[in-house]
Structure formats: C-alpha cells, structure tokens
Amino acid sequence: MNPLFRAFSLSGFLCRRIHPNLIRRTQVVYFSEKPMEGLIRCLANDVPLSPISFLERAAIVYRDRTSVVYGSLKYTWSQTMDRCLKLASALTQLGINRGDVVATISPNVPAMYELHFGVPMAGAVLCTLNIRHDSEMVSCLLRHSEAKVIFVDYQFLDIAHGAFKLLSTTKTKPPLLVLIRDLDNPSPDTAFASSSLEYESLVASGDARFEIRRPKDEWDPISINYTSGTTSSPKGVVYNHRGSYLNTLSTVLLHGMGVMPVYLWTVPMFHCNGWCLTWGVAAQGGTNVCLRKVTPKGIYDNIMLHKVTNMGGAPTVLNMIVNAAASDRKPLTCKVEIMTGGAPPPPNVLFKMEELGFNVSHLYGLTETYGPGTLCTWKPEWDCLPPEERANLKSRQGVQHLGVEVDIKDPITLKSVPPDAKTMGEVMFRGNTLMNGYFKDLKATQEAFAGGWFRSGDLAVKDHDGYIKVKDRSKDIIISGGENISTIEVETVLYSHPAMLEAAVVARPDHHWGETPCAFVKLRDGFIVNADDIIKFCRDHLPHYMAPRTIVFGDLPKTSTGKVQKFILRKRAKDI
Template sequence: MPAPFTFAELTPTAFLDRSEHAFAERTAIVDPGASSATGESPVERRFTYRQFAERSRRLAGVVGALGANPGDRVAVLATNSHVMLEAHHGVPYAGAVLVPLNTRLSADELIHIVEHSGARVMLATTELAELATVVAERTGATLLVEGAEYEDRLASAAPSVVPVADERGLLAINYTSGTTGRPKGVMYHHRGAYLQALAMAFHVRLAPESRYLWTLPMFHCDGWCFPWAVTAAGGTHVCLRAIDAEEIWRLLRTEGVTHFCAAPTVLTMIAGAPTADGPALDHRVTVATGGAPPSPTLLSRMSDLGMDVTHLYGLTETYGPAVVNDWHPEWDELSGEERARLQARQGVGNVVAARLRVVDETTGHDVPADGESMGELVLRGNDVMLGYYRDPAATAEVDAVGWFRTGDLGVVHPDGYVEIRDRSKDVIISGGENIASVEVERVLDSHPAVIESAVVGAPDERWGEIPVAYVSVREEVEPDALVEHVRTHLARYKAPKRVVFGELPKTSTGKIQKNVLRDQERSAG
C-alpha cells in the first residue's frame, strides 16, 4: 500500500497556487480593458500573481454565493481578459464546471448551449453584456458582468477553494459544432488539462520571462490550455480583447511579447498589416499555429518579421494541440522548399500524448509508414476528452475500440511524422472555426424558395476556406436574401460567402455528391 504522501490529485489550478508562492510580485496579467458605453478610453489593469490568485479564490466565493454548487456549470461569455483568466481558475476553485462560450455565436446558439449544459450562473465581460443579458433572461441563469458590481462582489467575498476529489472529474465543457451541426459538449477532466498545460509550456518553451499575447480565443479549447500553461511558467498574460493587427504590433513592440498562438488567417493579417514594416523587433517571437497548414510564403514572411512558427494539430476533443511538428535542428540546413514541405506536416504526438496512429478504415490496421498509404488518424491518452456531455451515442460513434476517431485522413512518413491529407468531409474550417455544413443547409432549406442545398468549403487565401452554398430553388430569389436568412439564425461567419444556383449532382440513390462540388471549387480556386 503506497504511503499517503506519494499521491495528489492533479488539477490545473495548482499552477496558480505555485506561482503565487514563487512569483508573488511578478506581473501575471496585463489587460488593456474594455471601451465604455460612454466612449471613454479603456482603463488598463495589471495584476501580480498574488493579486491574480487572491481574485480567483474570491471569484470562487462569488460563484458559490450566486448559486453554483460544486459540480454545477458556470457559463462564461468573455473576451480575452482578466475576467476570463480569473474564471479559468475561480470556477474550478469553486468545484464548479467551466463552460466557455464562443463569442461569435448568435443568441439562439448560445441559449441552446447554456440550456444543454445546465449552467446556473453566467459571467460576462463588458463588450458582451447586452448579448449575455439576452441569454441569461432566456435561460434563467444568474448573470454577473464585469464592472463595478463584479469588483464589489470580489472585494466582499470570502476566498474559497473546494479540494479536487477526483482528478478525472469534470473540469470544463467546451462546445463544438463537430460534424452533425448541433453543438456537442466536449468534457475535459482536471488531469487532462493539467498535463496538456505542461505539454504546451514545454513545446513552446515558456518561462518566467515569457510574455504571452492572447490572440487565440480563450473560449476555444480553453485557449489550448494556455491560461494554465502560462501561469505554470510564471509568465505574463498580455490580454487582447479583439483581433486588431495594429494593436498586436503595438503590443509586440511595447510589451515585449515573446509568444502567441493563432490560426494562419490571423498570421496573414499580422504579416500584411502596414505597421509590420515598422521598427524591427529586438527579439524573436515564438508562434504556434493550427487549423490549417501555413503556406511556405507565409512562413517565410513571418520569419523575416522575427517570428518562428510551429505547426500544431488538434481538436476540441483533444484539449487543443495533441500533435506537434517537433522541429529537428538539422532541418535548418535544408533548402527552403524542403523546409516548407516538412513544416506543412502535422508531426507527432505531444509530450504527454500517447503515440498516435493512422489506421486503414477497412482493416483497422496501421497503414505503412510510406508517406502515401492513407488512413484515419486515431488518438488516445490523457489529453483526449472524457466524452460528449449528455450524448452517449455521439461518444460511441467516435470510439474505435479504445481509440478516438478524429475523422481526419492522413499518411505516415518514414520518419514517423503524420501529414493530414483530408479531413472530415463535410466540415469547413474557416479562420480556425469549424462550420458544420449540415447546420447551414438546414437553415437554407427552411427558406420558402429553396428546394435543397449543399454547402462545401472553397479555398480562400485569407480564411483557409469559406462556405459556398449550392442551391436548387422553386422560385427566383436573390443570393443576398439567402445569406441574410442564414445570418438571422446562425453566427455570421457560418453564412455562405457565395451562392450558386442550379441542379445538384447526385448519386444513383439520390444522395448529393458533395465531393463533386468540393472538387469543382478546388479546381476553380
């Protein structure tokens, strides 16, 4: 029987406990603040690790006082801010379950998620107060918005910490559209988030002197677990409440930013901004990107600007990046074309992941490591979800005898590195966001003029992909009318960027051949 001092339940809030002790007076958070409704300039706030920890524990007390008991869900609709960072620690401190909400969703979509999760309490930042109020009123959740009341409640609340009894207990529910259209709640546990945070800190080499810029939304896979990773390293969180290339460059130069994560679309914005050609950075910046392979041209441009880009791969179901293109120093000596080819690969499992596999869809056996034989990428390990919340059927669908089916197709190169060649056929990844084509089609088909529709992804230099709708109609209708129809029901980024009218290609059994439409778009693109 092991001695009691040999084991402690893992939880990512332990990193804040440690950093409060080790780095008490170091700056933990820099938040530029939100613009007020009266047009006043934002008020910047800075917090030390001592203040960060104290505020987070007081937020745990506030959450409990608002009615969230241990195990209850707390939804958070927030920009990248001190509020979101405090929620990532305060909600788990309270023993509650964090439900980060995608700030780009419509009210109806958010209401469904809050209702499905059963969240009893909502937190929100100033910029999203109006939308949060609508969601809270419709769901009955108790809402607390950043501002005077938030600060007053923190000041008067008693600090609270509920010990973690089971490291595989529920920590957070992150909703993803997946491939079915209806959002699915991906369940994270404390152990997985703890280990994934360590993996991220390791792979991008975070340290106390690191200054991490929040270009990646914290609602997305809990910010790839970087709210806990940066905290574990004792680094500084530099918040960015809205994506703005000019502001990013200002912070890169004035705040000494050393790290950030972003989709290739954001990198393109940064590289193409007028201020990119301003004063050169006096240090190299480590950048992690995922969602789509960055182009060789973009990688070259980022390097010239002083930024070293690492390609990652993952899903909401894997706490973000489960696969990393670990760069070999010897590859630096290769030609530019060869380096670009190697950088486009997804790579190998991260340092806490199990060794990934690519399996033949028919036999279930591993494909040969020849760089040509295609199979489905399957994963397992501590950094894979517990399952889908209140959806055992969906969980069973992705279970391949103990391995998580990603739905992505790829090959294994002779050196063991994986390269994705295709992905879940009907999912469009635009600007790093998943768009389920079925979801958009259902809305299009509800328009009285539409007979049927098919939505596919078309190549786009800025967004990676954009949704294009192919529609057959029973009466004449303007394309803009169909686009607006979708926007009234779904987030704006899900609306088709182009509408093509005509008969849809079908198989002999009447199934729409989306592969034909995708090939047509790729050829045209």
C-alpha cells in the same frame, strides 16, 4: 446531485465499467501476481492532479511579478491568487455547488483569465461560450449545459439578454447574470443598470481565506468546451483536471516556453481554454498580456511595449500579421515564438513570418484532445534545407504530443497505414489528454471511442520519418470522377498566387464528375485577377483534375478562432 455529475455518473462514470475501451480503465493492474510489500497508497503520495496548483505555486514563487496586463491595468501573481480565491468564495455564496456549471461570454480580458482558476477552485465546471454565437445558439447551449451562473462581458450583454428571452419561451430558468465591465475603459452605467450583479463587486464580496474545493478525483470535470461548429452542431466536450494538468505541461514543454514568458493572448481563451495555456502561463510564472480585439496594430504595439516572447493563433492570424499595413508594423527587437494550428500554414506565409522575426511552430489537435495533440517538432538538420522544403516540413502536423498517442489507421480494420507518404487513413488518438466524453451524449461518445481510439474524422498520411500530414477532413475530401482531391493541397497552391489573401476549397456537385473543386477566394488590396487567371495558375501547378472549376470572390465565413466554416461554403457551392 447536480446535472453534470448526475449525467456523468449515469453515463460516463458507469461507462468506464461497462465499456472499458471508451474511457480509462478502473481496474487495478499489477505487474506481478504478488504486489510489492511495504507499499501504501494514501493522501501523502496520491493527490489528484489539477491545474489549480499552478496558480498556487506562482503566487509563492513569482509573488511580486506581473501576472496580467490589460492596457493600463496590471496585477501581480499574489494579487491574482487573492482575486481568484475571492471569486471562488463569492461563487459559493451565490449557491454554486461542486459540479455546477458556470458559463462565460467574454473576450480575452483579465476577468476571463481569473475565471479559469476561480471557477474550478469553487469545485464548479467552467463553460466558455464562443463570443460569436448569436442569442439563439447561446440559449441552446445554456439550456444544454444547465449553467447556474453566466459571466457576460459588457459588449455581449445584448446577446445574453436575447438568449434569456428565448429561454423564457421554453419555461427554462435562466442562469444568474454577472456583468464584466471594462476596467481599462469603463462601460456606461446604463449597461450596469441592466444587470443585478457586477464582476468587481462580486470579487470584492469574497473571502481571500477561502478553502479551495479540490477535485475528489482527478477525472472530475473541470470544463465543458463546445466544439466550434465548423462541420456540424456544437457538442459539449468535457475536460477533466488530470487531462488539463497534463496537456498544460506538455504544451509548455514541447513549445519551449521558458520560465517567466510574456504571452500575448491572440488565441481566444474560450477555445480549448486557450489551448490550455490559461493554466500554462501560471505554471511558468509568466505575464499574460490580454488583448480584447485582435488587430495587426494591437499585435505589433503589444509586442513592442511588453517585449512579448510567445503567442499563438490560427493561420489567419499569421496572415493578418504579414499583411499588416506599413503604418501598423514595428520591427521586432527579439525573436517571438508563435504557435499556429487549425489549418496547415501556407508556405509563403511561413516565409514572411520568418523574415519578420517570428519562429512558427505548427501544432494540430481538436477540441476533444484539449487542443494541441501533435507538434511538428523541428530538427536542426532541417535548417540548411531550401526554403520551400523547410516550409513543406513545417506545414506537416508532426508527431504526438506528450501524454497522448497518435496513429493513422484504417477506420474499418484499425490497422496502421504504412509510412509511405501516400496511403491515407484516419487520424486516431488515445491517452490521458482525451476528453471524458460528450456531455449528455453517450452514443456520440461511444462512437468517437469505438475500438479504444478516438476517431478524429481527419484523413492523413504518414511520412517515412513517422511524421503525419493531414490531407483533409473526411467531410471535406472531394471525390471527382473517382479521384480523391485534397482541398488542403489545392488551397496551398492558391495561397502561392501573389494576389491571394485568403482561400478555401469545397466540393460542388457535378452531374458528370460527381463533384468538382470550387474555390472561394479573397484577393489582396490593389490586385485585379479574374477567375480564368486563377484556374490557369492552378492547372500550371496541379494535375488538371485537381484544379478548381469554379471561383467565387468575396469574404470567407469564419469562426472566432479563425477557422473557415466550410459547411457554409458547401451550401453556397451547392446553390450556385
């Protein structure tokens, strides 16, 4: 039995019987003591849900429409289907069995998109690693995931080789390496010479008549997504076919992604499988515009060239767009829908995005919720409100996604907090788009699901209309002189300063107050502002106890998805 299935049969699958509150129940429940007569459950009416089916439909309905664009390279949906089938076939020829783990280190290129279908078609489990990881972290994750094969983009070959050397010191057998070359800008032959297998050759060796290894149970794992490590060491979050299918459709529906959209890939596909939209674009027969490196010029050029309708990104991507150099900007010919998440978008950034022709939707979620877990659903009657009020409404985390339930609860009593916009509690989820659990960490899974709800670790309030507003991570909240300070509220004020490009606030230890706010900031080009000016600005817009006592200028450390790594800033603040 392969490692992933062994681990989950011993910990996860049995856990469903031992701990009914942790994972979905296995018991058959009838709505009456006597079941209805004449009903049967069989292969005709009970097929495991899987996002693989989205590609199969796209290959029929949108056969000759463009599926993937990358520079001068283009594929149709029928070609993408054939390539994914060949990839699945080739993986089985390499000895990949049902439940084996296949890893990747790759940016948003066509091969990365195809792996999201080809790997599960082979019955395997996709593990997309963060391209910003160093060799040491990659070696740890490869050892933990027990990946049998790893697909590596040529730009990250040195990282993979470094990881392999580290694995050899622990006498761990490294996975088989497959090199992804850049077809639009071929890499030097020297890069290929260092690898025994190459992606295009591997695909060519496969059989397009391959019979898909469909999941036997829709709860079977489809991917392992390691958390970003913004607050602690990464954990292996396991997604299943059912949750991926449901979250994909939920995200497509709630964000108004129509038929045949043109989606620009600025969200990393390795992050929550691109918020499940790797599968979602196929469901709608859209066009995937792949972008190797996210730059303001690349964004504007691709929007104009391909008539992009949808995209996504963290607030840092929005910040990049609104602060683009005049030479990089191009006027939009139509409205572009953009989803943002990871942190509340600053009001001034929202204003500028709307002025440029973007319509911003704010979502909230975690790796454990397959990405999107809530959406700030916009109501037409809010359109006539003053700009600042509109921005405050849009910066909320909103209401629950389809397929999941969300509430703000007291973490001890599990009672829901009142909708008074001031009583804080912990954001909790339950539903069909929650992870199976943390791979090889049953204790952490049990703690996360204690009481029948997934505990996010985020602190929030519930407004009078039922919409939630996250105030802070439980680890980020600052307690100064007995007062709770939301770093998000302080950051929102900092972003309203005309000189501010980026800002993040963390606690700095203080002998008298316990903790005080410490702000790390990066200014816009051409602005000269000192620390006293920024502190005074904050005191003019906040209660004095909430204003930062310390200002540190410089670049902010971020994950590849644009999230600020506050655990690094907390250490810096402590060392000041």
